[in-house]
Amino acid sequence: MTPRAGTAAPGRVTVVTGGASGMGVSICQLMAANGYRVAVLDIDGGGAQRIAEGIRARGGTAIACEADVTDRAAVDDALRKVRAEFGPVEILVTSAGLVGFSPFTEISAQAWNRLIDVNLNGVFHCVQAAIPDMIAAGWGRIVTISSSSAQRGSPGMVHYTAAKGAVVAMTKGLAREYAAAGITVNTIPPSGIDTPMQRQSQAAGHLPDDSVMARAIPVGHLGTGEDIAAACLFLCSEAAGYITGQVLGVNGGSVI
Numbered sequence: 001m002t003p004r005a006g007t008a009a010p011g012r013v014t015v016v017t018g019g020a021s022g023m024g025v026s027i028c029q030l031m032a033a034n035g036y037r038v039a040v041l042d043i044d045g046g047g048a049q050r051i052a053e054g055i056r057a058r059g060g061t062a063i064a065c066e067a068d069v070t071d072r073a074a075v076d077d078a079l080r081k082v083r084a085e086f087g088p089v090e091i092l093v094t095s096a097g098l099v100g101f102s103p104f105t106e107i108s109a110q111a112w113n114r115l116i117d118v119n120l121n122g123v124f125h126c127v128q129a130a131i132p133d134m135i136a137a138g139w140g141r142i143v144t145i146s147s148s149s150a151q152r153g154s155p156g157m158v159h160y161t162a163a164k165g166a167v168v169a170m171t172k173g174l175a176r177e178y179a180a181a182g183i184t185v186n187t188i189p190p191s192g193i194d195t196p197m198q199r200q201s202q203a204a205g206h207l208p209d210d211s212v213m214a215r216a217i218p219v220g221h222l223g224t225g226e227d228i229a230a231a232c233l234f235l236c237s238e239a240a241g242y243i244t245g246q247v248l249g250v251n252g253g254s255v256i
């Protein structure tokens with residue numbers, strides 16, 4: 001991927017959760033191509049390693065951190081590694097996520113708790129572990145990846161939708177709490193992005209195939225990880241310093 005004008009920030013230390021798959025990969029690659037030093041954090045340690053190696057092979061700077069975002073000790077360990085290799089965390093992007101499909105009356109307490117744990121508590125752990133560095137520096141960028149399901153509701157995935165809605169609310173609360181500290185906090189709620197998560201959901205029959213989905217998207221096609229990464233790169237740049245607490249839909253016009 002090539003750098004974009006006005007977005008380069010040589011050396012800014014960036015942690016991307018869920019960086020081993022889907023839009024997390026695109027975010028890691030675009031940030032690295034623009035001079036950011038990237039920590040690819042994922043529960044899939046081998047995948048994170050492969051993505052970091054690929055970035056280094058193209059001249060970027062990246063390390064892999066294996067961590068389950070629901071495990072606070074593991075997140076703290078991962079950030080210790082980031083600080084030892086790169087220094088304090090300046091940017092955090094939370095893309096790690098888990099989807100689930102079930103009629104509401106059939107959602108078990110276990111399934112409910114698991115989706116809340118990964119999609120909401122995981123964001124809590126990562127933000128709380130990383131933000132002290134940003135407070136100390138008087139500068140920071142946090143981008144959460146939520147979901148359009150939090151904006152318009154999605155039947156058959158109320159647990160997922162509830163978690164993502166809470167992420168949107170959490171983003172706004174954090175934005176107000178830390179605006180004066182020089183830290184911006186924004187959320188990108190994607191919709192219809194072609195990733196392994198989406199393809200697995202389609203293969204399992206939970207989502208329609210590409211052509212049916214495309215007909216329901218105003219621009220007429222699915223989005224890509226690069227679409228998300230472009231928005232993320234902008235929100236993490238100096239140029240976006242006056243933007244905080246915002247919900248930037250990247251959805252082909254699906255939610256307007």
Ligand SMILES: NC(=O)c1ccc[n+]([C@@H]2O[C@H](COP(=O)([O-])OP(=O)(O)OC[C@H]3O[C@@H](n4cnc5c(N)ncnc54)[C@H](O)[C@@H]3O)[C@@H](O)[C@H]2O)c1
Nearest residue numbers: 018020021022023043068069096097147190192193195197
């Ligand atoms: N694809 C879409 O259209 C879409 C739409 C709305 C929201 N989202 C959200 O975007 C984000 C990225 O989704 P994607 O489509 O790229 O999915 P993906 O499944 O391709 O990637 C998700 C990554 O998160 C990692 N992960 C999962 N649980 C983890 C945990 N406990 N700890 C650390 N890492 C963990 C996975 O290993 C994987 O690498 C997710 O939060 C998802 O809910 C995606």
